[in-house]
Amino acid sequence: xxxxxxxxxxxxxxxxxxxxxxxTLSPGxxxxxxxxxxxxxxxFRIEEVSRYDExxxxxxxxxxxxxxxxxxxxxxxxxxxxxxxxxxxxVDSIAxxxxxxxxxxxxxxxxxxQNADFLLTVDHLKAWEKKHGRISPRSWVLMRTDWYKxxxxxxxxxxxxxxxxxxxxxxxxxxxxxxxxxxxLGFGTETIGTDAGQAYHLRPPYPCHYYMHGxxxxxxxxxxxxxxxxxxxxxxxxxxxxxxxxxGSPLRVLALVESK
Amino acid sequence: MTTPLERPRRKNPILRTRQPTAPPAxxxxxxxxxxxxxxxxxxxxxxxxxxxxxxxxxxxxCRACLSERLAWxxxxxxxxxxxxxxxxxxxxxxxxxxxxxxxxMVRLDCGPVLIAHLHGDVAPAPTRVKVHAxxxxxxxxxxxxxxxxxxxxxADDKQLREMTCDPKFRKVLVTDxxxxxxxxxxxxxxxxxxxxxxxxxxxxxxxxxxFDELKKLPQVSLLPLDVTDSKNVRELAAEIGxxxxxxxxxxxxxxxxxxxxRPGVETARAEMDVNYFGLLRLAQEFGPAMRSRGADGxxxxxxxxxxxxxxxxxxxxxxxTFSASKxxxxxxxQCLRAEMRxxxxxxxxxxxxxxxxxxxxxxxxxxxxxxxxxxxVTQALKQGxxxxxxxxxxxxxxxxxxxxxxALEREISV
Numbered sequence: 226x227x228x229x230x231x232x233x234x235x236x237x238x239x240x241x242x243x244x245x246x247x248x249t250l251s252p253g254x255x256x257x258x259x260x261x262x263x264x265x266x267x268x269f270r271i272e273e274v275s276r277y278d279e280x281x282x283x284x285x286x287x288x289x290x291x292x293x294x295x296x297x298x299x300x301x302x303x304x305x306x307x308x309x310x311x312x313x314x315x316v317d318s319i320a321x322x323x324x325x326x327x328x329x330x331x332x333x334x335x336x337x338x339q340n341a342d343f344l345l346t347v348d349h350l351k352a353w354e355k356k357h358g359r360i361s362p363r364s365w366v367l368m369r370t371d372w373y374k375x376x377x378x379x380x381x382x383x384x385x386x387x388x389x390x391x392x393x394x395x396x397x398x399x400x401x402x403x404x405x406x407x408x409x410l411g412f413g414t415e416t417i418g419t420d421a422g423q424a425y426h427l428r429p430p431y432p433c434h435y436y437m438h439g440x441x442x443x444x445x446x447x448x449x450x451x452x453x454x455x456x457x458x459x460x461x462x463x464x465x466x467x468x469x470x471x472x473g474s475p476l477r478v479l480a481l482v483e484s485k
Numbered sequence: 486m487t488t489p490l491e492r493p494r495r496k497n498p499i500l501r502t503r504q505p506t507a508p509p510a511x512x513x514x515x516x517x518x519x520x521x522x523x524x525x526x527x528x529x530x531x532x533x534x535x536x537x538x539x540x541x542x543x544x545x546x547c548r549a550c551l552s553e554r555l556a557w558x559x560x561x562x563x564x565x566x567x568x569x570x571x572x573x574x575x576x577x578x579x580x581x582x583x584x585x586x587x588x589x590m591v592r593l594d595c596g597p598v599l600i601a602h603l604h605g606d607v608a609p610a611p612t613r614v615k616v617h618a619x620x621x622x623x624x625x626x627x628x629x630x631x632x633x634x635x636x637x638x639x640a641d642d643k644q645l646r647e648m649t650c651d652p653k654f655r656k657v658l659v660t661d662x663x664x665x666x667x668x669x670x671x672x673x674x675x676x677x678x679x680x681x682x683x684x685x686x687x688x689x690x691x692x693x694x695x696f697d698e699l700k701k702l703p704q705v706s707l708l709p710l711d712v713t714d715s716k717n718v719r720e721l722a723a724e725i726g727x728x729x730x731x732x733x734x735x736x737x738x739x740x741x742x743x744x745x746x747r748p749g750v751e752t753a754r755a756e757m758d759v760n761y762f763g764l765l766r767l768a769q770e771f772g773p774a775m776r777s778r779g780a781d782g783x784x785x786x787x788x789x790x791x792x793x794x795x796x797x798x799x800x801x802x803x804x805x806t807f808s809a810s811k812x813x814x815x816x817x818x819q820c821l822r823a824e825m826r827x828x829x830x831x832x833x834x835x836x837x838x839x840x841x842x843x844x845x846x847x848x849x850x851x852x853x854x855x856x857x858x859x860x861x862v863t864q865a866l867k868q869g870x871x872x873x874x875x876x877x878x879x880x881x882x883x884x885x886x887x888x889x890x891x892a893l894e895r896e897i898s899v
Contacts, residue, residue, distance in 0.1 A: 252714040255690055262740075264751055272715055383690035 239484060246448045246461070246478040247297040248376060250289070254296055254447075255379045257417055258390075266292030269475075293473040299465040300411075300419065300434070300444030304472040307439030314441065316471040323443070324464040326410045328365045328480060329357070330454045337370035337393040341384055342423055344396040350403070357456045362408035365461050368395065369451040372415040376449070384422065394421025397432040404440045411443030413461075415451060419444040445478060454480055487606055487638040490646075492654055492680070493783045505779030505829040506578040510623035515543045518557050523618035523626035526870040529557040530597065541597035562616035564593035566630060569603055569610045579622065582780070587644065591616055591630050601630040605642045608632075619648035619869055622779070622829040624822075640867060649869035650788035650831055653678035655730035660685045660710055660767065663693040665842060666792070667735055669859035675704050677863045680784070683725060685710030685736070712736045712763030722770035730784055731866065732771055735792040736763050739844040743805035753806035760810035761817060764791060768821050779829025788866055789825060790833045791818045792858075795879045797836060798886050799893050822871070833871050835862060838878025851877050 226234070235241040248254060256268035269291040275281025294300070302308030303315045313319055331353050336343040345368055350360075360366060370393050375382040384391045394414060395403075403409045412419050412433055419433040429435045437444060445463055460481040465474035512520065522529035531547075532539050534556055538549040546553050569589040575581045589603040591614055601616055607630060614630040621627040629648060631639065640651055652674050659674070661667045662684035671682050682705050686693065689709045699705050711717050712734075738759035740752045747753075768789075778786035796808035797815035815834065822832035839845040841852035853876040861875035874883045885893045 252711075252716050256688075258688070258691065264749075265755065268713075270714060379688075380690045385690055385692060387692075 235483075236481075242482045242484055244450055244453045244459075244480040244482055246450050246454075246480055247476075248373070248447055248449050250291070250296045250475060253379065254376070255383050255417060256292075257294060258383070258385075266294050268292075269295050291475060293468065293471055293475075294446075296475045297447045297449065297478055298445070298473050298475045299463060300438065300446070300473045301465070301471065302438040302441050302443070303470070304444075305431075305434045305438035307435050308441060311441045314438075315468075316465040316474050317467045317469050319443075319465075321464070323363075323410060325460065325462050326363055326365050327361060327457075328367050328413075328454060328459040328461045329360045330367045330369050330451055330456050330459070332369045332456065333393060334369055334371040334452070337372060341391040341393065342421065343370075343393040344421055345394070345399050346396045347398040347402040350399055353456075360403070360407045360409065363410050364407075365411055365413055365445070365463075366403055366407075366409050367413040367445070367448065367451055367454070367461075368393070368415070369454075370415050371452055373447075373449040373451065383417065388423070389425070390417075390422030392416040392418070392422035394419065394424055395433050397427055397429070397436075400432045400436045404436050404442060409442060411445065412437055413445035413448050413451075415446075415448050417447060419446050444473075448478060450480075454482060458483060486636060487641050489638040490641040490653060490783065496782065502778060503582070503780045503782075504777070505622070505785075505827070506582060507623040507827065507829060508577060508579040508621050508625075508627070510625050512625055513543070515545055516626075518543055519618055519626040520620070520624075522557060522559070523620050524871045525874070526865070526868050528560045528562050528616065528618040528628075530560050530595070531555040532558040539593070539595040539597060541593075541599050560593070560595060560616075562593070563633065564591045564614060564616060564630075566590070566603075566607060566610040566612050566614045567592050567598070569607075583643075583647065589614070589630055591628075599628055601628040602644050602648075604629065604631040604639070604645060606632045606636040606639060619645075620831065620871060621648055624826045624831070624871070646783075650731065650833070650866040651677070652731060652863060652866055654680050654784050655787065656681040656683075656728050656784070657731040657733060658683040658685065658725070658729045658771075659733045659735060660712060660763075661736040662686055662695075662699060662707070663691075664735070664737075665695070665855040666840060666858060668695045668699060669855040670733055670735060670862060671699060671702070671705060673856075673859040673863040675702055677867070679704060679731075681706065683708055683729070685721075687711035687713075687736070710736075712766055713758045715766055718766045718770050722774070726771050726774040727778070729771060729775060730778075730786050731788045731790065732767065732775065733790040733792070733862070734764055734767055735790075736760075737792065738810075739804070739807050739842075741804050741807070741844060741847075743802045747806070753809070756807050756810040757813065760807075761813040764814050764817055764821070768817070768824075772821065772825065775830050776825055776828030786828070786830050788831045788833055789821065790835060790862060790866070791821075792835050792837070792862075793818065795836045795838045795874065795882045798882065799890060799897055802898050831869065831871055833862075833865055833873060835865070835873045835875065836879055836883070837874075838876050838882065853878070 250269045271287045271289040274286045276285045301316045420431045424431045462479045465476045533547040534554040535552040536550040567590045572586040587603040592598045613633045615633050618626045619629045663686050684707045738756045775786040794811040797811040800808040839852045865873040
């Protein structure tokens with residue numbers, strides 16, 4: 226049996242499960258917020274074209290609009306200034322084999338529950354590796370926080386106060402470690418950014434964007450259902466829309482998981 | 486003395502809602518001069534430039550000297566009630582449904598004799614009265630004679646309340662209460678006796694100053710409302726649309742750019758999406774229910790307020806794309822007015838000059854304080870006008886615009 230035939234039969238037989246890591250695109254889903262004097266990404270919006278009515282008697286369809294960084298979405302290296310001059314740095318030019326890769330899931334749910342500003346450090350990663358094995362090159366590292374469970378409550382999901390947003394993310398040393406010593410494909414989170422809510426105050430600001438994209442790596446954010454993935458062994462399929470010179474895209478992220 | 490309005494009893498949900506009817510609406514073009522002034526809350530009559538005679542009803546030529554040189558001039562409306570009558574029968578549906586109706590004949594001090602709707606507090610003729618030009622449910626000027634001096638609960642008069650949009654005991658939706666203006670509007674409406682104020686706020690995760698204070702007011706009900714989200718607007722209208730008596734759309738996106746100093750169209754598009762399409766979305770979803778409730782008892786649906794801008798009349802280039810979006814909204818509001826009028830719902834367009842808010846931070850005074858603007862809006866509802874130019878800047882621009890729009894365009898763009 227060829228590898229692909231085996232994959233297909235495993236999927237059909239339930240030996241491999243597909244876990245949907247994607248939030249539903251809806252107008253109520255929180256959008257990224259920048260200072261109001263800056264340019265803003267569009268939130269997801271949808272307008273009916275027709276619904277079996279005088280606008281189109283036998284068909285229902287919609288027009289939708291959104292920014293490239295809306296809902297569950299992919300960040301390409303060109304998104305950040307550090308990655309602007311790299312080759313193949315946009316969603317249309319990234320080699321398609323990069324869109325499928327193994328996933329290592331770091332469980333930070335307890336820490337995030339205690340501290341919304343929790344930062345994942347290199348020590349945390351090394352301790353994780355001791356338990357689960359070394360993160361292999363060209364893999365997705367996904368930071369599980371269970372933050373996605375707040376999606377029904379936009380106030381809690383965004384978690385703003387007078388000093389801005391409070392959501393967990395990676396510390397500078399962890400990002401550098403993953404890029405330089407583990408050669409990862411990218412970093413994924415359940416929150417609205419791959420960086421922590423307060424990452425503007427880190428050095429450099431937004432280190433995950435800065436180092437990941439500066440090294441040609443990718444980001445996934447607003448992921449869901451990471452609690453359904455094993456720490457190792459899952460394979461993630463995350464292919465963004467092929468937007469010309471696009472900096473990112475909403476996408477359907479799927480994880481293939483072997484049933485025990 | 487007028488009996489003060491009492492909080493209306495809850496509507497009996499098994500009875501049919503009466504359909505709105507309107508008083509006769511046909512006017513000659515000349516007579517529309519009276520309406521144009523009444524729309525701003527002013528009583529104007531034609532005065533002859535040659536012989537100085539003041540005349541009513543409006544005509545193409547002077548009744549005294551046949552001169553065509555007639556000018557509309559504001560009047561104080563003071564006069565003598567000569568006689569009065571109580572109408573007990575009418576073929577007009579609107580009056581038939583509201584009988585009895587008090588009418589009087591007034592001789593104005595400036596000369597003309599006219600028939601006017603008569604306030605209940607006016608003493609039997611002969612007596613002194615003050616005549617105002619109100620807008621009636623057909624949106625046309627109607628003359629209304631009231632006591633010369635304010636009487637207790639004057640605004641609660643049954644006939645006068647058919648001409649005004651008084652918020653007392655009415656339910657109001659304010660679309661954006663995150664801003665100082667939105668919050669001032671809520672407070673002003675509550676002070677004016679509004680029964681309930683729905684306070685919309687977009688992007689509920691962005692906490693805003695004044696939220697807790699609003700929440701404390703027992704009449705206020707906070708709810709998420711983003712006028713750029715059709716689904717949100719549609720669902721909210723489905724939920725409360727049949728109860729909204731006054732809708733105040735103050736949702737606004739304001740950035741301070743012309744064409745050359747902001748690359749791209751994103752800012753302009755955001756302004757259009759809130760300022761123009763936001764109004765369109767609200768009008769499509771809330772309009773039908775409000776139109777059908779224009780005669781729904783004492784607290785019928787009565788007014789739709791648009792906070793536009795004096796920049797809708799002529800472009801203010803430093804805020805050029807904002808001006809354009811407000812001009813678009815101004816145009817759409819005229820369409821809305823035409824569509825709401827058969828339902829007896831007045832569209833009040835408000836054209837303020839710069840408001841003293843964060844987006845006008847670098848403009849020099851005079852700037853209109855949010856509280857002053859809110860008071861002006863509430864007052865305009867009580868008065869029943871449909872065009873409001875609040876504050877010194879708006880008044881000055883309006884005067885210059887009415888005098889010579891082309892000259893204003895040049896003056897503003899220097």
